[in-house]
Amino acid sequence: MIANKNLQKALYWLLFMLCFVGLPGLLVVYGFVYSNEQSRQNQLQKHGETLSSFYQNLQQFANNEAFYCNFLNSRFSNSSIAGKKARETISKRLAEFRQQLNFDYILYSQETGIATSSFALDDAREWELAMNTLARYSQSSDSKISEEAFIAAGRLLGPQLNLEHLDRSRNPEEPHLMYPDSTFKKPMIWAGMVHGYCIVILVKASDLESSNGVWKTVNEFISSTNGVYRFSIAEKSGFRHPDIPSLLRGQVEEALRQHEQGKQSQIQTRDLIVFPVFLNHGLTVLGYIEKASLTTDRLVLPSILAAIFFLIASVIAGRYSYGLIVREMPDNLSLRWKLRILFFFANGLPLIVLFFIGSDFLDQKRDNLLREMHDKGIQFVQDFDEKIEIEYAKALTSKKIAEKDLIEKLSTQPMNDEVIKSFTGKLSRNADWKVVLVASRSHLIGTEEGVIDDKKGIMPASYKNSSEQSLSQREYTRKVGQFFLDKINGTKVSDKAATEIELLLESVTQKPLVNFIFEMLRNRGTFIEWGFGRNIHPSILDTMRLKGSKTADYFFVANIRRLPFQFDFLSTYIPQANRNQLGMKILAINDVRFTVPKEAFFDTSVRDFAATLTTYPADEIRFMTYEDQQYLAMGFEGKYIKEYKLIGLYPLEKIDAIIRTQRRQLIVFAILSLLMTLALSQVLSQSFLVPLHLLTAGAHAIENKNFKHRLPDLGRDEFGSMGGIFNDVMIDLEELSVAGAIQEQLLPQQQIETGR
Template sequence: MKMIDTDRSRCVANWLKFAFFAVAVPLLVAWQAFVYLEKLHAESALRRYQIAAADILENLRVSADAHLYICSLMNQTFQSAKNPGQLQKDLEQLRSSSGINFEYMIWDKNGSVHSADFDWRSTGSDMKYAWQTLLGIGRRKIEVADARATANLRKIFGPQFFPELYQRCYSGRNIRLIFSDSSLKKKLAWIRTRPRMGLATFFEHDIVKGLPGLKFFMSVVARSSDMRLGAVKDGVWLGEGSADFSTAELAVISGSYENPIRVRDWYVFKNALRTDLCGFCYIDAASIERLVISTRARCGIMLFLVLALYVLWRSFRVICCGSSINLNIRRQLIILFVLSNAVSLLIMALVGYDYLGQYRLYLQAESFSKGVTYLQNIDEMFVSEYSRQLRRVRKALDKLEQRVTNHRPDRSNIAEFLQAQSGEPFRLFLIGSSTPYIGSELGIMKDGKFIEEINMDWARYKSMQTLVDSMGKLGQYYLAVLNRKSISEMMVAQVELIAESLGQLRPHEMFQEFFAATGSFWQWGMGFRYFPAYIDLFRDPDSGLANYVFLYLWNAHQLHRHYIDQLITDFNRNPLGIKVMAVDEDFRYANPPELLDHQQLRLYSAKLRERSGAEVDFCDWEGEKHLLMGLKCSSIDTIRLIGLYPISAIDREVSRKKQLFVALAIVSILVSLAMGLFVARSILLPLAELQRGIVALQKRDFAFRLADLGGDEFGNLAKVFNTTLVDLEELQVASTVQEKLSDNMSEPAQTGQVKWFAASISQYNFSGDYLAVEQLTDQRVMIVIGDVAGSGIGVSLILAYVKACILKLNRLYDQPEKLLVRLDTLLRELSSRAGRKCMTMQCALLDCRKSEVTVANAGHCFPVTIDPVDGDANVADMPSTPLGTGRKTVCCLKTFSLKPGGSLILYSGGLYRNSETGFSDFINDLVKNRSHCPKAWYDEVIAAVKGRVGAADCRDDMTMAVISCFDKPVESESIV
């Protein structure tokens, strides 16, 4: 009973070991994989929410600026409306949803009031005239409103309303509501017009003191997103509902430099909205850190657990209860290999998943970096635009200088110069030192009046007239200074006033700039703006005095737009696949124009006013998701460049990597399956081969051989089995082979005076000795004696081969030496050097008519002659090498003349190796047992050897041929 308990405990211990390694370890790995996936998901989700939070907080920053928020909201509503009726409907809906109180007035395409929610007639203003004035200024048909138009508009908007600046409520760097009444009687206004309609909205002054946009935006986000918004102003919580953080936690969040920051169960993203206002965007940490498991994944987990339980139950039944598995070895091994590789495949899948995620982030960062670099290159390439403009200016300037050398500036030569330029010119001034004519892009002026028109701006005729006249005085003063001519005090005073008003510089400072920049580009400040400019002098070739000063200015906005419009198509043909867009800082220009209608891109462009886009962002464009990048340009500083890189290109690269991983996984599974099949085959095939061998053994088929089963246990077992079969077969085959190979004579043969006998005795029926006796003619006989090293069936096969060769070489029977040499060649060709068998051989050719024996020896035992007088034995020294040894066999050829009564003995080594004392005993036996009958002599010698050492102890074969010569010839006898 104790033994049974011990066996059971051992079985349970083995089962527990199996359960630990086969079930517990994979479950632990799977659990760690789940934890790892959850961590990766959390990191990925945190990045996504961080990008989304940055966008939300940027919008919250815009909404925190009441002026900017209200102006943007009104502009968006106005832009999206297609007609006055829709605009009225959208305004009513906006007022009810946002909670912002305002009054509005809508003009139709004729300038009539389409609708208004206040008594607009009480203002006493001509509304149609007001709309025409605003539309003319907006479309740049009117530069400055006259007094009547200004007074009409001030009745509506306030006494400090300037019509020329109303566009600042929806474009420009500092977008603000229009404040035009210091007494606060008139409300704040927002105005915009276009040819088919116009809008004017009015707001109370208190609206900019609160945070209407902030509260409205928070409510919108609360309804449409799982993220929560809030803000802190002076330690007070502003947000939907009560604060989710304590006062101390809010202080920690506000003072922390981390972003995001983890506070209890929340991830908090923050951004400074204003100097006194900090915005928060936070989300439950569980929604980021918790891995959402799909239904398919849950089914996979359940299947994995069920499989683990089944393995536990089945293994317990097999190991502890002794039940069998009804699966063949092949299937068991395949299942073993597949399950053993499941863990490695799982780890490979995790590594691949992590790699693909990191690879996606790398591609995003790399594409973003390359895109920003490409946008910077576009910005820096603007230098080439300056060079191109400079070449055009200088080329045309040479012709202009020739024209005005002997002729005053007129419309034709100025117009010809302008036509040679690229892009729309902004300002041109050609001022002479001794001529009252001033050339400009507007026309030719004389004595303060235009006498010839070129590109006259009639909307600003008076201001342009003043500008050209002022620049004429400034140029004449500059030429007088250069030519050292006298200058009137009146001109000095006028020039000082002009220089101060144009460039906020004193005359000599401005002239110093002119002199330093002569013949090159420079940025000239005129008013509150800077313009790319080029200045040069026309000098008299004889006197060297300056006759004309030439000043050419470009409008930076127009030059930058011209550069973008001209090359935008080439910019979009880039190897990176980036779509390049451009927008100016005032949102009046965009290429393509659809950019201005894209809300997200407008907001992103607004960020670029302050800094370049340094963070990865995304947007949808034309129904496809793109990676968003932007640049605040330095060379084309009025333009913001935006680049869009399609996410589909990144997805394709990631998909290629994913396909590679899937292919590797499939290859791994196939390799595992192939290894399982290979191992199963390496076990099953040897077993099948051994089973076939057993069947052959039962049928006494000793010729059957097992295939080579390798160097493992099966291979060793097969070798033992084959060795046994070889031994059994050799015992069966050796006697048959021996009988066929040896030409044993039963009786002696005699021709003339010569009588001979040859026979061989095999001790184990697989002799290594060879004997062949061939009657060539009545008078000639060939006797061949040989000995192959070793024993067994292999030796018998060599003897059979030699027998076949001798039969084939019958033409060489009468040439013993050549016969041995040819046999040596054939033995060498039979096998390689490592497996080659060597063989000693003697070939004796008997010439019975002459009583001569010619012997060719190849390493065999030396022949022994018996003296016919005294009967002594003499050993004939015939040194040579065996067949199949060395580089070439050395044969020894000798002819023996037999005298009557003499004999020649040919023998194999077994006759003296079996003797007790060796060769001396064998010689003594030859002499002692001499007989006139060769057969009797042979029998006596064999009997003497066996009698001396015992027949059972004779290990080697014994072969001997006796050739004797008699006194007188006898009748020929055939070989028996």
């Protein structure tokens, strides 16, 4: 029996320890394990976002030819190289980039000839002719090239040399190198003019299959991230690894095999977490981090403190319960403290669970807020992009108002400087206007500077030094204008003139003549894209009919220089747009001259982010550090503000402030809950202790034979019933006490004799 009783006590004690020590301990351990895993997942997510942003930039390597064009265009431009020491800077960059990308180059100046080259020039004179040909054509596509120079260029550079293809390397959508030899025996060509120097870079077809450009870029990224990431490249010839142990190389190669089978964006090996990206059929980049680098330092101190507290609490609870249950020792803990411990325990377990669930909820809410603000930011930037249409509408309205006065004057007098300047003076001042007015039956041309009469040699002073290209464009505009007027008026056009105009328009607009005329008629009087060669600008093409005339008498072309117009708009409206309730910032990136604000162009992270933007806003959540502050970044190439990359920035501090506030609210709620528990335990303990104190006082009254003592009403609970019974007993005792007193008075005090 004794053995069974001891076993029963031991079981009760173990059950007590399981409920009051084991379960809370398991909850705390699970909470820290869960927090640790969440921290690890959050770090993985951030690493994934960082690498995803970097991979967006790497997509230019999907087409190696496009990479060469984009890379060379950005490194060799007037905006990226200072004019004072241009030759030194260009020569230094050429030598540096040649080591990385493996190309040949020639640097040429029309004033001093060939400045430097990466290889020996067999025939210096022919190379001078060839370089002069490329330099002149790069400056102006209308330059007259001698047959000798062209033949020399073709002999050296390739038999299918086509100078018109030089501009293809600057095509923003699909840049291409120039292919001067269909057999690829001659290298492909990139050419550019920088501060009067002609740079010609020769790229062998075999070098386009190389991963040198990718390798250079990933190493730059590694340096910028302090070596957090490492990269391997899988190409046709095999793997290109950094200096890592063979064990890790094997794991990277195994990750590639898994990626090829399942196209996973994240692959975990024994020691690595690998993020692969496919660039093209011969190139896959694998970025990776070591699992050991996923630190949870912020949980170390809380874990140590929690372990120490739990150990102390376990020892105290174990000793107390063992003495109470097993050894049946008297309990020295007051009822008040027992109730407090009970309520704290009952409330503390749900609070522990609530804290960890609340932390997870706040992490999810942060992600939701990031997504919400990303979508709002995209909408905000799109709305801003569309606002420039208001400026175009103002310009169009001013043209319509000025046109009425122009028709009035031309109906009564011939076209002259005063009439034209009066007209252009009434056009809106929010744009730099270039105007051409062509009469249906006159060789006169009206411009914003005045009237031009080529036959009489009359022209504004600013036009006397016009380039050959400008003269040609003006002549083309006159022919197109008169042809269009003839078509509208039904005037007979000679077959020769029609063929000439048709060839001209198709070469300029890349559209059949019928389509061009249809678009002109449909969009007449509104802004369209118009120009020659690279000079394509928003333009108004229209016709004018004089008073009393039944035919169209004038062809009107007015264009706005796009970049200055957009720059003025952005300089005015971006500061206004940045004062908004959302707290958004807008950056407009073009080049060093036209970026708004200008200092944004010199921020490497801004330029790198802008380089990844396309015409479609990306759904990916991306971050950027700008002016020492972290931002949520979104953007796209402007639809209406063309040639600009529009970037929206939302301060991460605002989102983090919301999360911090709600985290503080969660902590305050927990503290308030504990305080309410304390107050409730105090109230309930009083409901026990007050009746007990009164009952104790009643017991003392019995001990002192004070049978007149009565307990007050103790309520309707068990204490109240006990108090009623106590008072009944006290009444009985009081009656017995009175009876005893009467008996003592009535009976004799002396001792009764027994007859002895």
